[in-house]
Amino acid sequence: MSATIAYIRVSTEDQSTDTQRATIEERHKVDQWFVDEATSGTIKAKDRQGLGGLLNYAREGDTVIVYAIDRLGRNTVDVLETVDLLKEKGVAVLSLREGFDMSTPMGKAMLTMLTAMAELERSNIKERQLAGIKRAKAEGKALGREKTINDEDVAQWRQENSASIKATAEHFDISTASVKRACRTAKNVAA
Incomplete structure (x- = not known):
């Protein structure tokens, strides 16, 4: 019997998985949940405890549901490797935010484009942030929040x-x- 599996992840301790969980529960009856909390997307997917457990648990015919594709990784290669591992096992992957089934050729093409665009956007944000920091330092401005603890x-x-x-x-x-x-x-x- 096939299972519906959900995977949710947040990067920091200040974030909550509640929104991801609620959104998935609104649309699907989930048989098994896998969660990674305070886990950076820079850690390879297979090395995360929750996603590693999911990869071991998933069987042919199962469906893995994620809130958004960036929950599976922060770069194109890592996300595609994870999706390919699941696809090789005969597991379908659905992303709710992007609204596509990554087990189809069209879904995989969309996945590649979306993750590449997301990676480009993160790179642009970081570049703008570094330029802003450089400008602020040149102007002699104090950076960061004022320290409140000793x-x-x-x-x-x-x-x-x-x-x-x-x-x-x-x-x-x-x-x-x-x-x-x-x-x-x-x-x-x-x-």
């Missing part, structure tokens, strides 16, 4: 209380990424 205080409190990163983040009302950065910075200053 790295040594965070690292010291965490060590004295044998606290986890999460508990430290909650204590200081900061993100877990800020705790990691503070501990790293404090360690480098002490060295």
Whole structure:
């Protein structure tokens, strides 16, 4: 019996998979969910825990549903490799946002064009961002948000209380990424 499988992914801890899940559930009855949270798209698909599990689980006749094609990877090669792996197993891939079935020749052509355009757009955004940063530095402007925590205080409190990163983040009302950065910075200053 074939299964309907859903895969959802977010890149950072600040993001939620709720929208992706709700959109998929509105249109499909899902038999099995695979999730990657706080997983960068730069990590190859097969190396992500959730997508790796999906690739092992999927069988011939199954259908994999994603909210958007960029959930499978951030570059054309990675997305196409993942789709090809699934296609070789006889698994269909549907992308809701783009609205096509990637198991068909037309769907694969659309996939190639969309992922290439997305990659180009990300490259353009990064280029504009770097140009803006360069201009701001040349004008002597301060970059980034003003720092609100003392790295040594965070690292010291965490060590004295044998606290986890999460508990430290909650204590200081900061993100877990800020705790990691503070501990790293404090360690480098002490060295």
